[in-house]
Amino acid sequence: MDRVYLNGRFVSREHACVPVTDRGLLFGDSVYEVIPAYGGVPFRLAQHLQRLERSLAAIRLDNPLSRSAWEAVIGELCGDGGGEDRSIYVQVTRGAYPTRNHRIPAEVTPTVIAFSSPIPQRDPRIAQKGIAVITTPDIRWHRCDIKATTLLANILAQAEAVEKGADDAIFVRDGLATEGTASNLFIVAENRLITPPKGDQLLPGITRDLVLELAKEAGVPYRETPITVDSLAQATEVWLTSSTREIAPVVRLDGRTVGDGRPGPLWRRMDRLFQQAKERLRQAARKRDETNE
């Protein structure tokens, strides 16, 4: 993180301070976005800004910036790594006020934060060996479709996974597997891709939508339908998707082997298509830079 956008200005990291009375800190009264950028270009920016708009509306907070102002801020931060892959973190809180009070103030001055960090290179062992996950009861609230910063249940589920020697956890509510602690869920059953439908039990993931788009283009049959714990346990492939994790193949579920214990054939196909989509973005950026030179 080289510099931080804070309330209208770019400041150095050590000068990026928010008051201790900020409602984001006191109540988790805030929403966020994480936008990957490849070759200095944000990936699926319009979709991320649309989801931010939706999250803000859901918590009754006006969007503090116009679409073009967000694009300008995020565009600036994308350039910080000299074209390396980065993720842009954006957070809007309901702001800081003199007294700690749950009531939403009549006059709201939000706190707006954005910064970028390098996206770590994907560990090649994941493509070869996959990841291990556990299932855990979903103790979150009933608006998981809002990208809110209140992530304590996600953090505890992730900690439980690590404690049990796994990489991550999948939430289960009312007998249905909904999503990962920071990712959406896909399974393969009878050669068909399945992901739970959007609703208040899961985040409408941008990567999820992209995977479905790529599946459609490639003629891979898919369905958006609830995933029972039984169908999860019987799936031949299980994947977790997110902007920073991309498509992660799960090879162990609650200590049992998924499929033949290796990343599956449909995962390899979808991962290839996903990498090609990223590469197209990088190439477009290179072409744009060459034209501007």
Ligand SMILES: Cc1ncc(COP(=O)(O)O)c(C=O)c1O
């Ligand atoms: C709970 C949860 N579900 C799903 C996702 C995946 O969303 P996206 O693909 O937009 O990164 C995330 C991403 O952080 C998440 O936190």
